Amino acid sequence: MNKERVKRLVRELIIELGEDPTREGLRGTPERIADMYEEIFSGYDTDSELSVQFSEDSDAVVVKDIKFYSMCEHHMLPFFGKVSIAYMPNGRVFGVSKLVRLVEKYAKRLQIQERMTKDIADELYAQGVKGVIVLSDAEHLCMKMRGVRNDATMTSSAFRGVYERKENREDVIAMIRNHKHQL
Structure with missing residues (x-):
């Protein structure tokens, strides 16, 4: 997963939803979502x-x-x-x-x-x-x-x-x- 690209895409989504990605509550959201996606989609690279x-x-x-x-x-x-x-x-x-x-x-x-x-x-x-x-x-x-x-x-x-x-x-x-x- 390309975390930098995910962060950019999440930022774009926030804008498309009508929000301001620089607003205090949303400033770290793209990074948090990229980190979360890395964790919750880790099954693609997991060995059982x-x-x-x-x-x-x-x-x-x-x-x-x-x-x-x-x-x-x-x-x-x-x-x-x-x-x-x-x-x-x-x-x-x-x-x-x-x-x-x-x-x-x-x-x-x-x-x-x-x-x-x-x-x-x-x-x-x-x-x-x-x-x-x-x-x-x-x-x-x-x-x-x-x-x-x-x-x-x-x-x-x-x-x-x-x-x-x-x-x-x-x-x-x-x-x-x-x-x-x-x-």
Whole structure:
């Protein structure tokens, strides 16, 4: 990303909106937005580090409620929520932080929720696991702030490998959605 160009474009946008970019409250806005964009769109240059694995096996590994923030590619407004990932290892497991990084890699882009969910599942499945389930639940400010102005939330899902068969995924989805462990 060319931060200097982003700053110039934001300054031009402020002018087009009818504001004065030299006004006290707006003087640093182009730089702040350029810094913010560098952070929230860092997914284009992120490595999820899924190649780091540990020898271990399990019937299912579930990581629930990974928080994410993304930007809708249609209106460039935020959508945010939680992603839960389940996978069936094939002799090797991933560190939990790697799955969080995987979510961030795809969330920190101009995005739609359905593609983000699919891309997370595809990349994890490509690592040789037997199956993957990705469920994402999100609120979309493009729907809350404009247009229909509704508080509906959206859920999207992706199933790969052994979890493409409905009978293989029901228990795992129940573990994600309903089962609460006492810690």
